[in-house]
Amino acid sequence: MKIAILNDTHCGIRNSSDIFMDYQEKFYRDVFFPYLLENDIKQILHLGDYYDNRKTINFKALQHNRKIFLEKLREYGITMDIIVGNHDVYYKNTNELNALKELQGHYMNEVNVILDNTVTRYGNLDIALVPWINPENEAETTKFLQNCKADVVGAHLELDGFEMSKGIPCHGGMSTKNFERFDMVLSGHFHTKSSQNNIHYLGCQMEFFWSDCDDKKYFHILDTETRELTPVHNPLTIHKKIYYDHENIGDWKFKDMRYLDDQFVKIIVTNKGDPYEFERFVDRVQNQKIHELKIAENFEEFRGGAVNDENIKIDDTETLVNTYVDNINTDLDKNRIKREITALMKEAQSTEVA
Numbered sequence: 163m164k165i166a167i168l169n170d171t172h173c174g175i176r177n178s179s180d181i182f183m184d185y186q187e188k189f190y191r192d193v194f195f196p197y198l199l200e201n202d203i204k205q206i207l208h209l210g211d212y213y214d215n216r217k218t219i220n221f222k223a224l225q226h227n228r229k230i231f232l233e234k235l236r237e238y239g240i241t242m243d244i245i246v247g248n249h250d251v252y253y254k255n256t257n258e259l260n261a262l263k264e265l266q267g268h269y270m271n272e273v274n275v276i277l278d279n280t281v282t283r284y285g286n287l288d289i290a291l292v293p294w295i296n297p298e299n300e301a302e303t304t305k306f307l308q309n310c311k312a313d314v315v316g317a318h319l320e321l322d323g324f325e326m327s328k329g330i331p332c333h334g335g336m337s338t339k340n341f342e343r344f345d346m347v348l349s350g351h352f353h354t355k356s357s358q359n360n361i362h363y364l365g366c367q368m369e370f371f372w373s374d375c376d377d378k379k380y381f382h383i384l385d386t387e388t389r390e391l392t393p394v395h396n397p398l399t400i401h402k403k404i405y406y407d408h409e410n411i412g413d414w415k416f417k418d419m420r421y422l423d424d425q426f427v428k429i430i431v432t433n434k435g436d437p438y439e440f441e442r443f444v445d446r447v448q449n450q451k452i453h454e455l456k457i458a459e460n461f462e463e464f465r466g467g468a469v470n471d472e473n474i475k476i477d478d479t480e481t482l483v484n485t486y487v488d489n490i491n492t493d494l495d496k497n498r499i500k501r502e503i504t505a506l507m508k509e510a511q512s513t514e515v516a
């Protein structure tokens with residue numbers, strides 16, 4: 163049998179922005195469900211972070227998600243097994259109070275919320291399902307991972323050494339030691355797709371932040387007989403970067419700019435040249451139906467006298483801040499500083515789009 167795997171779909175992301183709701187709707191309507199219907203797939207496994215905000219939900223986002231996703235499960239006869247991710251749980255030290263149980267478990271026969279470590283059989287394949295690991299369930303999860311009878315794991319893990327977003331590795335996460343005995347470990351949590359040995363971060367299916375730009379997104383199909391994992395590309399993007407170098411920008415006046423419609427656009431100026439030409443280029447971009455335009459022109463304002471800024475990349479705020487921190491001369495734990503700043507930025511970004 164074939165099962166579809168989703169993870170980190172973050173209902174209500176970016177402060178329940180209409181733009182992101184529309185974008186999520188397009189993914190389910192035009193990409194995900196058509197594939198499932200065409201391939202007669204009736205089972206979804208969701209690896210956590212169904213909702214975005216640990217503590218609240220916006221009624222509009224909730225209703226919208228019910229219409230575009232949950233009601234479609236019912237309509238198409240699809241069932242979903244789901245584990246809790248860190249964004250689905252109210253408290254940091256226990257999974258007991260979580261949005262999945264409150265919003266889906268009680269009302270949806272099509273949704274099976276998995277709160278405790280469990281081995282579930284799909285076709286001829288046993289998959290160990292491991293919800294978000296917290297101080298309360300950690301010891302018991304370790305024991306489960308050492309003893310469970312399954313070759314494959316589906317989880318929401320924070321593992322050391324894997325990329326959190328493209329090019330930014332996680333330091334201080336959990337060791338991969340307890341996962342070595344499995345043939346294949348599939349995990350949500352980090353939003354970029356990456357693999358090391360038997361462990362596969364699937365990456366989220368949609369773009370939510372600038373750090374997702376130019377980072378291809380996929381949902382996955384697992385064949386439970388052959389154990390083949392197939393990524394299915396989601397061609398829908400919502401972020402576009404333009405590198406402006408007046409020497410290489412070419413005949414932009416004749417270029418079809420409609421690919422920028424419905425996108426957040428960032429022009430990264432590497433070599434501005436004639437300012438008048440540049441302004442005309444900006445006008446051209448702004449004439450499209452874009453959501454927002456950001457221009458990254460120089461990073462003068464981010465300069466600190468003590469910082470070696472030759473290596474700083476201005477591609478996006480996260481990369482900029484991270485490379486900036488990398489270049490500070492300090493004995494403090496730079497990885498911890500980066501983790502804290504990233505968390506703060508995510509929080510700020512989620513209130514940025516109204």
Ligand SMILES: [Mn+2]
Nearest residue numbers: 170211249351
């Ligand atoms: Mn997530």
